[in-house]
Amino acid sequence: MKGKLLIFASALAFVFASCDKVPQAEIDAAFAAVDSSKAVQADLYLPAEFGAVKDSLNSAMAKVEAQKAKWFKKFEEPKNQLIAVKAAADQLITNTAARKEALKAEITATLAEVKTLVEENKALVAKAPKGKEGKAAIEAINNEMGVIEASVTEAEGMFNGGELLATIDKVKAAKEKATAIKTELEEVIAKKAGKK
Amino acid sequence: MRKKTFYRAIFIFSVLTLLTGVVFGVLILLTENPPEKELALAQKSISEAKRAKAGEYAPDLFNRAESNYAAAMRKMRIENLKWIVSRDYDGVKASLESSINYAQKSIAASKNASVSVNEYLEKTYKRVDDRIDAFDSLIKLIPLPKSVRENYNKGKFLLSESKLAFGQKSMLDSKEKLQKASVLIFRAIDYSEMLVKNYFGAYPLWQRRVQEAIQYSRRNNTSVIVVDKFGQQLTVYRNGESKAVFQAELGQNWIGEKQYGGDKATPEGTYKVTQKLMPRQTTYYKALMINYPNDEDKRRFAEAKRKGLISKGASIGSMIEIHGGGGQGVNWTNGCVALHNSDMDKLFGMIDVEVGTLVVIVGSTKPLEEVLQKESI
Numbered sequence A: 001m002k003g004k005l006l007i008f009a010s011a012l013a014f015v016f017a018s019c020d021k022v023p024q025a026e027i028d029a030a031f032a033a034v035d036s037s038k039a040v041q042a043d044l045y046l047p048a049e050f051g052a053v054k055d056s057l058n059s060a061m062a063k064v065e066a067q068k069a070k071w072f073k074k075f076e077e078p079k080n081q082l083i084a085v086k087a088a089a090d091q092l093i094t095n096t097a098a099r100k101e102a103l104k105a106e107i108t109a110t111l112a113e114v115k116t117l118v119e120e121n122k123a124l125v126a127k128a129p130k131g132k133e134g135k136a137a138i139e140a141i142n143n144e145m146g147v148i149e150a151s152v153t154e155a156e157g158m159f160n161g162g163e164l165l166a167t168i169d170k171v172k173a174a175k176e177k178a179t180a181i182k183t184e185l186e187e188v189i190a191k192k193a194g195k196k
Numbered sequence B: 001m002r003k004k005t006f007y008r009a010i011f012i013f014s015v016l017t018l019l020t021g022v023v024f025g026v027l028i029l030l031t032e033n034p035p036e037k038e039l040a041l042a043q044k045s046i047s048e049a050k051r052a053k054a055g056e057y058a059p060d061l062f063n064r065a066e067s068n069y070a071a072a073m074r075k076m077r078i079e080n081l082k083w084i085v086s087r088d089y090d091g092v093k094a095s096l097e098s099s100i101n102y103a104q105k106s107i108a109a110s111k112n113a114s115v116s117v118n119e120y121l122e123k124t125y126k127r128v129d130d131r132i133d134a135f136d137s138l139i140k141l142i143p144l145p146k147s148v149r150e151n152y153n154k155g156k157f158l159l160s161e162s163k164l165a166f167g168q169k170s171m172l173d174s175k176e177k178l179q180k181a182s183v184l185i186f187r188a189i190d191y192s193e194m195l196v197k198n199y200f201g202a203y204p205l206w207q208r209r210v211q212e213a214i215q216y217s218r219r220n221n222t223s224v225i226v227v228d229k230f231g232q233q234l235t236v237y238r239n240g241e242s243k244a245v246f247q248a249e250l251g252q253n254w255i256g257e258k259q260y261g262g263d264k265a266t267p268e269g270t271y272k273v274t275q276k277l278m279p280r281q282t283t284y285y286k287a288l289m290i291n292y293p294n295d296e297d298k299r300r301f302a303e304a305k306r307k308g309l310i311s312k313g314a315s316i317g318s319m320i321e322i323h324g325g326g327g328q329g330v331n332w333t334n335g336c337v338a339l340h341n342s343d344m345d346k347l348f349g350m351i352d353v354e355v356g357t358l359v360v361i362v363g364s365t366k367p368l369e370e371v372l373q374k375e376s377i
Helices: A002-017 A024-039 A047-068 A076-127 A132-160 A164-195 B002-030 B036-051 B059-081 B090-141 B146-167 B171-219 B295-306 B341-349 B368-376
Strands: B223-228 B233-238 B241-247 B269-277 B287-290 B321-323 B358-362
Touching: A024 A047, A024 A076, A047 A076, A047 B036, A047 B059, A076 A132, A076 A164, A132 A164, A132 B090, A132 B146, A164 B146, B036 B059, B036 B090, B059 B090, B090 B146, B090 B171, B146 B171, B171 B223, B171 B233, B171 B269, B171 B358, B171 B368, B241 B341, B321 B341
Parallel strands: B223 B358
Antiparallel strands: B223 B233, B233 B241, B269 B287, B269 B358, B287 B321
16 A cells, blocks of 8 residues: 555656756856856947847746746747757857957058048148139138047047947048048139139 | 445546536636736837837936836735735736837827927927028138037037938937037037127227228328238229229138237237338238337227236237238138238339338228128128
8 A cells, every 4th residue: 555655656756746846057158158148248239139049038037937827837949949049048148249340450451541531631632722722722621630630549549448349439520521522622723723 | 235336436427527527617607807908908009108218308207107017927926926816917918008008108108209309300400501501601701619510510410410310210310410419509609709899899899990091092192002801802092093902811710809929819900001122121021110109009908908908917019010921721820910912012013002102901991791691691
């Protein structure tokens, strides 16, 4: 009789033991990967992708909690989702590094372009007509060039400080301004040449 | 006997199994289901809110959505630690419903805010661009304190940055930069407008002086020289008629009357040529020395000194000439009027331009409205 009760108890224990275990290792790994991606500023450089990974992690964790609330727990789905989250977060780390490198290259190239434009503009200023309008324009252009050069210096400081996104906006604006000045000077010089 | 015992055991086992099943079934029925649908809906709503940039446009509502979701998850973890039958997910559901509610509100608020930010940006860009179009050439022309001109150009630079951000759909960044830009630009424009308007307060006096000089020229069949500072030109009138116009360069701080020596301002008033200087007699090719300071300059200087408007040690200055060396493209003199050397030759070759010739220097020969209209074209 005792033996049979033991069999029954074992059967019941099996029923409960058959419940899945919380995928703690996958949870820890997914959280660690997301934290690492944030540490490399994926949230700044790839915000949409980082948001998607974070949403997926939240969804997986909600599913884990939902399963915990059940008699018969099945963690397979959230477990797979957590594995996917970890893989995506790892990929995000690689992609963030690539994005930063691409930004650095773009900034370096644009800064060089701006510096070249400033030098070209200085050479054009010397050729610009010096009538009343030309005189006024030259004074204003020299001042604007001063602002561009100051913004280049500021951008270089930001670049060295690792503020790549703010730097790229600044150097793009500087390039746009320097290009506009160049066009203005070229037009004025061409107009003068046409008058001769 | 053995068989009987066996059947009894089977019976007991069956009854126990049945009872366990019933108890188990009752427990399952009594167990509350976790709010899975609400959880999924809350997540979906928050994700949508994030995509709608509710975190930027409606941060209060969005933060409430997120904090309610976090509270729901916390409550759920606490409930899950309890014995399964005594779990109660009502609190979890309430937090999730609040989260969904706030997330949806934040989406609507974000859409409204994004439309209004967009409208604000478009309107403000137009307003700032219109003012720049109207005043840019004026600002380029007049001598402004370095800081004002720098701030104006910084403002224009920030405006470019703002437009770049607008192009990248970073509306809030764009708005922040535009606000800073418009403050810098409008301050510089307002300052310039005020400076010019105040300056043109003397226009009736300038007009009278010029008319008197032209009449003098007509009456005496002689030449007079009129220097228009705003127009940056020197005109020679003979017998009341304009005979020659030359581009002129002035003192660096040419707006306003000369206050004292070294202020780099070109004086305003009615003067006479006192000397005609040939090369080697002057630093800048040829020159017509004028009688600055005249009696009116001396009176004004003394009054300014008495009122403490200029330092006690200041001198009135002298040696104001119309000289060569012009064509440098900037207003560079210390207060003199500079012409191109070839124009000085023409001026020297003109009949009646000699010692005693009247020289009238005024802020402008045209009214402010005309000047502004011209500068804004």
